[in-house]
Amino acid sequence: MFDLLKDFWLLFGRLFPFPTRPGLRKAGNPDRSSPVLVTCNFELTVRKVIQALERDHIDAWVLVAPTKGINVWCAAGGGHFTTDTVVSILKTSGIENLVDHRRIILPQLSAVGVNIWALKDRTGWTPHFGPVDINHLAAYLTGGEYRAERRHRRVEFPLKERFIMGTNLAFNSLVFLIVPFLVASIWVTGLWWKSIALLFLLGVLNSVLVLWLPGNPGVRKGFSLGLLASAVFVVMAQTAWTMEPAATLGWTGWIVLLSTYLGYDMPSWSPLWRADVKELVTGVKHTHVEVVPERCIGCGLCTIVCPASVFELNPEMKISRVVHLEACQACGACIENCPKEAIDNNFRAGVCSCPTCTVINSVKSHKRKDAERNGGETEPVAAAGCCESGDCESGEIECSQHQWIPDNVI
């Protein structure tokens, strides 16, 4: 009974933290050479990760980091899945006594909060960013190279997830709308339960059809769906149900209103678009990221951490450049991990812009943090690609991580 309730809550209440005990878990029968993965301590995520690993017959150590029961992306954006969190779980899990290697695989989306340069510095472990989706881990591990295909580094929004997010969208909107629904039912009998049914239907439709609805994501898509749905409704009401014209008109307006409201909230439930509410708060209308060519050393880390494939590495120039600015979600992963602060942006200082929410946090101040730890001097970070380019051997760049090149994109 309790399990059923829990699953029900995890289905609809994904917005809320749901912690499970942090610590070390095993998938299959890991040995001293098995890969070490890190994940959050959101109960559902941990369960899915272990399931996926066991299904693909991957023997691995899974470090469940203390992220306050929040999922990877939100926790990283909100300052609960940071370099500190990974440092802590590495220390407390005792994993260093269980494996002979020193490589850990982080979820790609944790790049918003985890700086792999600082992490390597503080722990001696070599971090790698795995694919976005745990289901692509088997491909990532093939050949022991820890390389993900470019398409596995992109966040997607498939039908199943759109459906689940649609139900969540409706459920969470209901929290705000239930009181108005009940009050309105004083005048219109039965309005509340009909509205709840309508809310779930429109919520799911808004989410499932979001890729195809006309207009920009947000209010416009919601409004389009409202018009479409009310057109269907009018036909049904006049032919099959023989509803009064006045009542039909009332319900038509109600459908458009509810759908527009849901549409407004929809982008924040998607991993593809920034939330409208965030633009209201930050006042930053258009995202702007730019690679400063003089500072870029072509390590390619931005092309790895970006969940929207905004960057592309020019192998001849050994420099990264922005190719899909329109896809940028302002998550800040590239800024967090760029070793040379070579990414210029207009994100407001201190405001994280993870695609689902806006969080005031300190994520973007890691550079400052490192500087303070080293007595005011920003430690020169070696070029990750410098070993490949030979720059470090020619003495052009001082390379402290001579052996370490982050996993590159195929």
Next chain:
Amino acid sequence: MSTLVYMRMLEQTPTKYDRGMRILTFGCIDRIKREIASTWIEPGQDVLEIGCGTGSLAALMTRRGARVLGIDISENMLAAARSNAPDAEFIHMTATEINKLGEDRFDRIVATLSFSELSEDELDLVLRVSSVLLKRRGKLVVADEVPPSRWWRRVLARLVRWPLASLTFLLTQNTTRALKMYDIRVERAGFRIVHHKVHLLGTLALIVAENTNDS
């Protein structure tokens, strides 16, 4: 709308933290901090504060004449602490990394409402390392939320706490958890509890433990 709510849930600021803790403890935490600084800290002592927060206790301790090193993982908190307690030193560090600070170095290790933020494994590690960091007969001073020992107090505490915690969370996006089995954990790490006083129906405890390990 729901996004806005989630946004607020994740948003934390130093001023809101202090306000939240004051509401949750009925102002008791401020009294305990003053007691720690006046009773358990001597002038000239080396003090490590784990989870210094806004630096309110660090300020009291430096005023008392102690040399204070505060650590925290929140950059916002550290910035607030630096301005509230200019005479103390503050660094960004997780509690699990304190072994980097050396051995036999501190007379006191102080933690108020921060141990309960740690996971159980983290707490055990921090307590073990604390006994190495402390000088012989050095003291660990912990003030934190605890589950009351008597059953009727536990029930009462729950009844009062739940609405209060919800309200505090709505207003300030902060909450605390109770530190479970703290006495056993502290003793297992090599400490002897020398002072134990509870406040607020036994929900808030001040524990002072002496390091018995010979290093």
